[in-house]
Every structure is written in C-alpha cells, then in structure tokens.
Amino acid sequence: MPDFQIKKTSKSYDVCIIGSGAGGGMAAYVLANAGIKVVMLEAGPMYDPRKNVTQLKWNYESPRRGAATFTRGFGDFDAAYGSWELEGEPYTHKDDTKFDWFRSRMLGGRTNHWGRISLRFGPKDFKRKSIDGLGDNWPIGYEDVAPYYDKVDQLIGVFGSKEGIENEPDGIFLPPPKPRLHELFIRDAATSMGVPVIPSRLSILTKQLPNNDKRGKCFYCSQCNRGCQVYADFSSSSVLVNPALETGNVDVIANAMAREVLTNEKGLATGVSYVSKDDMQEYVVNARIVVLAASACESARLLLNSKSTFHPNGLSNSSNIVGKYLHDSTGASMGGILPKLVGRKRYNEDGVGGMHVYTPWWLDNKKLDFPRGYHIEYGGGQTQPGYGFGFGMHKHNGKYPGRDGNTKPAGGYGASLKDDYRYFYGATFGMAGRGEAIAREDNYCEIDPTTVDKFGIPVLRFNYTWSEHEIKQAKHMKETFEEIIHRMGGVVTFGKSGPENNYGLENPGRIIHEVGTTRMGDDPKKSVVNRYNQAHDCKNVFVVDGGPFVSQADKNPTWTILALAMRASEYIIEEMKKQNI
Amino acid sequence: MDRRKYLKTLAASTAGLGLLFHACKPEDAAKTAPPKAPVNYDRTPVEQEREQKLFTEQFFDAHEMKTITILVDIIIPKDETSGSASDAGVHDFIEFIAKDMPRYQIPLRGGLKWLDVQCMKQFNADFASLNATQQVQIIDQIAYPEQAKPEMQQGVAFFNTMRDLTACGFFSSKIGIADIGYKGNTPNSWDGVPADVLEQYGVKYEEHRLDSYVKHT
Numbered sequence: 014m015p016d017f018q019i020k021k022t023s024k025s026y027d028v029c030i031i032g033s034g035a036g037g038g039m040a041a042y043v044l045a046n047a048g049i050k051v052v053m054l055e056a057g058p059m060y061d062p063r064k065n066v067t068q069l070k071w072n073y074e075s076p077r078r079g080a081a082t083f084t085r086g087f088g089d090f091d092a093a094y095g096s097w098e099l100e101g102e103p104y105t106h107k108d109d110t111k112f113d114w115f116r117s118r119m120l121g122g123r124t125n126h127w128g129r130i131s132l133r134f135g136p137k138d139f140k141r142k143s144i145d146g147l148g149d150n151w152p153i154g155y156e157d158v159a160p161y162y163d164k165v166d167q168l169i170g171v172f173g174s175k176e177g178i179e180n181e182p183d184g185i186f187l188p189p190p191k192p193r194l195h196e197l198f199i200r201d202a203a204t205s206m207g208v209p210v211i212p213s214r215l216s217i218l219t220k221q222l223p224n225n226d227k228r229g230k231c232f233y234c235s236q237c238n239r240g241c242q243v244y245a246d247f248s249s250s251s252v253l254v255n256p257a258l259e260t261g262n263v264d265v266i267a268n269a270m271a272r273e274v275l276t277n278e279k280g281l282a283t284g285v286s287y288v289s290k291d292d293m294q295e296y297v298v299n300a301r302i303v304v305l306a307a308s309a310c311e312s313a314r315l316l317l318n319s320k321s322t323f324h325p326n327g328l329s330n331s332s333n334i335v336g337k338y339l340h341d342s343t344g345a346s347m348g349g350i351l352p353k354l355v356g357r358k359r360y361n362e363d364g365v366g367g368m369h370v371y372t373p374w375w376l377d378n379k380k381l382d383f384p385r386g387y388h389i390e391y392g393g394g395q396t397q398p399g400y401g402f403g404f405g406m407h408k409h410n411g412k413y414p415g416r417d418g419n420t421k422p423a424g425g426y427g428a429s430l431k432d433d434y435r436y437f438y439g440a441t442f443g444m445a446g447r448g449e450a451i452a453r454e455d456n457y458c459e460i461d462p463t464t465v466d467k468f469g470i471p472v473l474r475f476n477y478t479w480s481e482h483e484i485k486q487a488k489h490m491k492e493t494f495e496e497i498i499h500r501m502g503g504v505v506t507f508g509k510s511g512p513e514n515n516y517g518l519e520n521p522g523r524i525i526h527e528v529g530t531t532r533m534g535d536d537p538k539k540s541v542v543n544r545y546n547q548a549h550d551c552k553n554v555f556v557v558d559g560g561p562f563v564s565q566a567d568k569n570p571t572w573t574i575l576a577l578a579m580r581a582s583e584y585i586i587e588e589m590k591k592q593n594i
Numbered sequence: 595m596d597r598r599k600y601l602k603t604l605a606a607s608t609a610g611l612g613l614l615f616h617a618c619k620p621e622d623a624a625k626t627a628p629p630k631a632p633v634n635y636d637r638t639p640v641e642q643e644r645e646q647k648l649f650t651e652q653f654f655d656a657h658e659m660k661t662i663t664i665l666v667d668i669i670i671p672k673d674e675t676s677g678s679a680s681d682a683g684v685h686d687f688i689e690f691i692a693k694d695m696p697r698y699q700i701p702l703r704g705g706l707k708w709l710d711v712q713c714m715k716q717f718n719a720d721f722a723s724l725n726a727t728q729q730v731q732i733i734d735q736i737a738y739p740e741q742a743k744p745e746m747q748q749g750v751a752f753f754n755t756m757r758d759l760t761a762c763g764f765f766s767s768k769i770g771i772a773d774i775g776y777k778g779n780t781p782n783s784w785d786g787v788p789a790d791v792l793e794q795y796g797v798k799y800e801e802h803r804l805d806s807y808v809k810h811t
Binding site: 072078085395407 | 787
C-alpha cells in the first residue's frame with residue numbers, strides 16, 4: 014500500500030457546504046429543514062458558547078487580564094479563535110500593498126467575533142452605479158432581498174427602531190435598549206449639527222423570540238463577543254448550525270480543511286477533497302451540489318485552486334473575475350475624554366454587547382468630494398478594567414484639574430496617581446466610521462505562484478490599494494468626529510491625523526467586511542455567480558458568503574450574507590425539485 | 595430554557611474562582627507533572643499547551659522581581675480605599691506579561707538595569723538597596739515626563755511602561771475592581787441611566803422614543 018492515499022467517505026450527500034459561518038450556517042439550516050442531506054466541512058474545531066465558556070469571567074481570571082494573544086486576536090475571552098495570522102497558514106502581498114486578513118477557523122467562523130450590527134442594505138445600495146457611475150449595479154434590487162431580510166429578522170432576531178429612512182430600511186424589530194449616558198451626550202452633540210443618532214440595530218434578543226424556547230433573552234453583560242451561554246445573540250453555531258444538526262440531516266466534519274472542489278469530465282462538481290487536521294490524512298466527500306461559504310477570500314482561493322481540464326483557470330473562472338473586486342469597509346476612529354464625566358457616579362452600564370445608538374449615513378454625495386457614505390459606531394462608559402486600562406495616564410492627568418481643582422504635572426506616582434485612575438474612570442469615549450469603498454478590478458486576491466501552507470495548499474496573495482475616494486471619505490469622518498467631540502465639550506485624545514497617514518484610514522481588511530471576490534451578475538463574462546449565487550460555469554456550485562457582493566454598502570455585510578444565503582438555499586431546493594441540479 | 599435557573603447556574607459557576615492563578619507557581623509546577631494551566635475558561639489545545647509552558651517558565655530573576663515589587667508599590671501604594679499593587683499581585687502579573695508579550699522583555703529588563711546604573715551613579719547602590727527617601731529621589735527624576743531632564747528620558751520611558759502595567763494590573767485585579775467601583779459583569783436588566791444621574795447632567799431621553807424601548811417587568 015502506498016504511503017499517501019486518499020480516503021473516500023462511503024456516505025454520499027445531496028449537498029456539501031464548506032464553512033459554518035453566517036452563509037454556511039444559514040444554508041445548512043434551510044436545506045436540512047427541507048429534508049436535504051447535508052455534509053458541512055469546517056476547517057476548525059466544534060464550538061458551543063454554552064460549553065466553551067468565557068462569558069462573565071473576570072479579567073483577573075486571565076493571567077494576561079484579557080489581553081489579546083496570537084491565537085485570539087480580539088482578547089483572551091473573545092469567542093473567536095484566530096487572528097490576523099494563523100500558524101502555518103500564511104498569505105502574501107503583491108509589491109508593497111497591504112491587506113490584513115482575519116480568519117477564525119471554528120464552528121460558526123467569524124460570527125463568533127462580529128459586533129452583531131445587523132443592517133439591511135437599502136434600495137440605493139444595490140444600484141450605486143446608476144447614482145454615481147462607479148463600480149457596478151447588482152443584478153438584483155432591494156425588492157428581491159427584502160422578503161429574506163424579513164425572514165432573517167424573524168428567525169434570528171434583531172432590535173432597532175422604525176425610522177422611515179429611505180436607504181436604511183426598517184426591519185421587523187425587537188425593542189432597543191435605552192442609550193447609556195455618553196450616548197446621550199453624543200446624541201445631543203451630533204444632532205445639533207445635523208448628524209442623526211438613532212437606536213442601533215443589533216442581533217441580540219431583548220425579548221424572547223416567539224416559538225423559540227432554545228434561546229434566552231439578553232441579560233446585559235455587554236459580552237456578545239465572548240459568545241452567549243443563553244444564546245441571546247446571533248452566532249451561527251448556536252442559532253443555525255445546532256438547530257440544523259437537530260434535524261438529523263446534517264453531518265459536520267470538524268477540522269476538515271478543504272483543498273479542492275472536485276469536478277467530473279462534464280465540468281460538474283462531484284464533491285470536495287479535504288485534509289483532516291486530526292490525522293493529516295486526505296479525504297474525499299461526494300455530493301450532488303457544493304456550496305462554498307468559506308469567506309469571500311477563502312472561497313475564491315478554493316475556486317482558483319480547483320483546476321481541471323474543464324476549468325483550467327480555476328473552477329467557474331472562465332471570466333477571470335474570481336478574486337477580483339475585493340473590497341473591505343473603510344474605517345477610521347477618534348476618541349477622547351469628556352471632562353464633565355470625571356468623578357462620575359458608579360452604576361452598571363454594561364448594557365448589550367455594543368453600542369445602543371449609531372449614526373446611519375446622512376449626507377448627499379452630490380455636495381461632497383467623495384462617493385458613498387459611512388455610518389458611525391460609538392463606544393465608551395464604565396467598562397470592566399482589563400489589560401490596557403489606564404494606559405497613557407501621563408498624557409491625560411496633566412491636562413485637567415483634579416478633584417481638588419488643581420492641575421498637577423503629568424505622570425507621577427503614589428496615592429495621588431492612584432486617585433487619578435478613579436477620577437478619569439468612565440469619562441472616555443470613542444467613535445469609528447465604517448464606510449463604503451469602491452469595488453475595483455485591480456484590488457484582488459490571487460494564488461501566490463510560489464507559496465503553499467502547511468497542508469500544501471497554495472496560498473492567497475493580495476493586491477489592494479485605497480483610492481482618493483476612500484481617503485477623502487476618511488478625511489470627512491475625522492472632521493465629523495472632531496466636530497461632534499468639540500460640541501460634546503470633549504477633548505480628543507486619539508485619532509487626530511492628517512494626509513501623512515491617509516487620515517487614519519485603516520489598512521484594507523482591518524474592518525473584516527471583505528466581500529466581492531466572486532461577484533454576482535447577469536453577464537457570465539463579468540461575474541462569477543448569477544443572481545441566485547449559482548456559478549455561471551458550473552450549475553451545481555454555489556457561493557453564499559460575502560464573495561457574491563457587487564458592492565458593499567456602508568453597512569456591515571452579515572445580514573445581507575444571511576438573506577442571500579437563505580434565498581440561494583431556497584433556489585437550490587426548487588432546482589433540485591425540478592431536477593435541474 | 596428557564597432563564598432564572600440559567601442565571602443561577604452562571605452565578606454559581608463563577609463564584610470562588612480566581613484563586614487558581616496563584617495555585618501553580620513555577621516551583622510547585624516542577625513537582626507535579628504535568629501541570630494544569632491555571633485558567634478556567636475556554637482554551638483550545640494549542641492555547642492550553644502555551645499557558646502551561648508560560649507558567650513553568652520564569653523570566654525575571656530574584657533581584658529584578660524585588661525591584662519590580664518595590665516599583666509597583668511606589669506607583670500604586672496602599673491607601674484608605676484599598677491595598678497596594680503588590681497586595682493585588684501586580685508583580686506576578688508583570689512577570690507573566692513579560693513572558694506572554696515578549697516585546698516587553700527588553701524595555702523592562704533594560705529599564706531595570708538602567709535604573710540600577712543610575713542609582714549606582716547617584717547613591718553607589720542598586721535601587722532595591724536604597725532607602726525609601728533615596729528611591730523617591732530617583733523616581734522623581736523619571737516620573738514626570740514633561741519635567742524630566744533630557745538625559746533621564748530613557749528612565750521616563752521605562753517608568754511610563756511600569757506605570758501603565760501597574761495600573762492595569764492593579765485595577766483589573768479583584769482589589770482594584772472593588773476600588774474603582776465597576777458594577778457590571780453580572781446578569782441584570784438595563785433600564786437606562788439612573789434618574790438622578792440624568793438630572794445631574796441635565797440630559798433626557800427623547801419623549802417620542804420612550805415607548806419603543808425595552809420594558810423590564
């Protein structure tokens with residue numbers, strides 16, 4: 014017997030889903046409930062926030078007081094395994110371009126980390142080219158997706174308020190929580206300059222969902238990022254994959270790193286080959302349909318690595334578009350101290366995991382020097398002290414009068430310094446813009462011709478640059494933030510920047526909203542999948558992560574990934590019934 | 595799911611923890627094999643292995659630890675509200691952080707050395723051997739960034755780092771959390787800013803939104 018062999022699973026499935034995040038979880042949920050036999054490949058371990066607990070731990074229970082590590086980039090208690098680098102799984106960059114890629118290999122993927130911000134794209138967001146001539150329109154419009162947004166709202170739950178803003182469509186909302194103190198100051202300052210501040214829209218259950226006794230309601234610990242033991246927030250594992258497993262129609266294969274989508278002589282997919290991280294052996298699983306949901310870049314990588322006689326340029330890449338039009342949200346932030354909040358009264362203001370108010374995009378681009386908009390997220394308050402608490406006190410305590418009315422020299426030590434930390438506690442706040450970048454063909458990921466990962470899988474090489482559009486948008490963000498802070502009576506302590514660093518515009522990838530690598534369209538020469546997320550060149554392959562996005566909007570992509578994955582899954586069911594696939 | 599029952603279970607499972615951090619000091623660990631990493635929350639196997647490794651290593655030597663312990667108590671001493679930084683175990687936290695985040699190793703070790711050399715120049719003894727008055731004389735030269743002499747700037751940078759680590763180590767400890775008065779990390783019902791606080795700052799909830807907010811019964 015040869016040393017190297019490929020093991021075939023005896024069981025054959027209707028559908029193989031690669032990835033268990035928002036898109037993969039939703040596909041599994043919809044397909045399994047329709048009686049379809051599904052196998053889900055997950056590149057990381059199983060995970061359940063009820064068993065893998067970090068919620069309600071104190072920072073002193075962590076020897077690093079909650080600080081981030083190489084293996085948990087967002088903090089020791091963050092639910093998401095992974096970070097900007099993964100051991101043995103490199104990615105590279107073309108020339109000196111920048112792109113930071115956050116990966117979380119575990120059940121539920123990056124839904125274990127995200128901020129639960131659940132915004133619908135609006136009618137304009139699907140047709141931006143018609144408005145400003147840049148990028149492309151989606152082949153579908155808001156009216157096509159709206160029924161699915163409604164269903165996602167009802168299935169998963171989202172709180173918010175009816176506002177009637179044209180491009181920020183209202184959903185089927187649970188009641189929002191009242192704002193915190195700093196959020197009221199922000200509201201008053203921002204609205205005085207015409208910047209709207211409305212209740213945030215987060216997928217957190219402020220009320221129990223009707224007909225769902227598996228999920229409890231929020232108990233306001235502010236720790237959604239740690240995973241919720243009562244499943245009061247949306248994570249793909251607890252809300253979609255677990256219920257899908259309960260149908261008995263889904264097998265999850267954990268620690269299965271997909272290598273290639275396999276095709277037959279007619280160019281149709283027959284299954285997926287993967288390497289098991291448990292035994293480092295090679296496996297093949299057969300399925301009639303393959304659904305890619307591995308994340309925009311990982312799915313593009315899989316398609317590009319799935320070369321065959323029929324698909325010499327990679328699977329479903331006759332257009333040469335796979336990997337192109339990669340785009341992430343723009344991001345820039347600023348924050349400060351609100352002197353009127355020093356020495357404030359203590360009370361529990363944890364609230365939900367994230368902001369209670371936010372600012373949707375409010376301006377008309379015709380009057381601005383950049384296209385597209387951004388929304389603003391807010392933070393602050395009396396949070397749990399952990400690693401990093403009080404850092405840089407020497408930059409603050411010499412600037413403001415203390416409890417006794419006198420201003421001391423900056424820095425210091427001893428009882429007086431100790432009291433400064435108490436005095437400034439809860440008086441800091443921050444804000445961050447999240448905006449829409451223009452999708453461009455020359456921003457892309459491709460297969461690095463010379464580099465493989467530890468599994469021998471060729472890795473991605475990124476080529477991404479910001480244009481003037483995004484830089485001008487970041488400049489506008491900073492001007493807005495500074496004015497809000499000024500009107501609040503606050504003092505800026507971080508985030509002041511100028512043209513020398515693109516106004517603090519974060520590296521592409523940093524906002525973790527990257528989409529567009531397998532974009533949808535009606536023209537197979539200019540797009541990878543059709544309006545139902547089905548590959549133009551291979552009718553039994555679908556992509557249901559952020560890859561099919563034509564443009565990203567100034568919204569977090571998750572709610573749209575979920576709606577489109579649900580829509581694509583219903584289409585798969587119909588096509589299977591018609592025996593078209 | 596009965597939520598109340600759940601919360602009760604949660605409360606029970608988080609009580610009485612936090613002692614484990616001290617339960618496995620390097621010298622103890624050597625006797626018991628294999629040592630269990632002293633954390634009680636979700637860890638992947640890779641993380642578990644790394645925690646174990648870090649807890650069996652020692653970065654600072656005895657003299658360095660002695661100096662660190664004196665420094666953290668100068669930065670955060672005992673006062674009428676709470677204990678000192680070393681009471682809260684901040685010196686152990688700094689030892690751990692130096693192993694966990696190697697970028698601190700050179701600035702801390704080098705900074706300690708810089709401090710001792712300065713003390714030798716001025717008092718002909720290392721920092722830990724000085725009396726309290728002498729120690730304060732040295733610290734006064736590096737504790738105020740805007741007043742320190744140019745030749746003391748390396749000491750200022752070191753002391754800024756020590757101040758930051760001591761503060762976060764102290765205020766994230768059990769003693770420090772109680773001192774600063776953080777009231778959260780516990781199941782509750784958020785029903786907005788307390789009325790007296792709204793009044794104090796002269797802010798209000800918007801009338802037209804009041805009906806839409808979560809109601810707690």
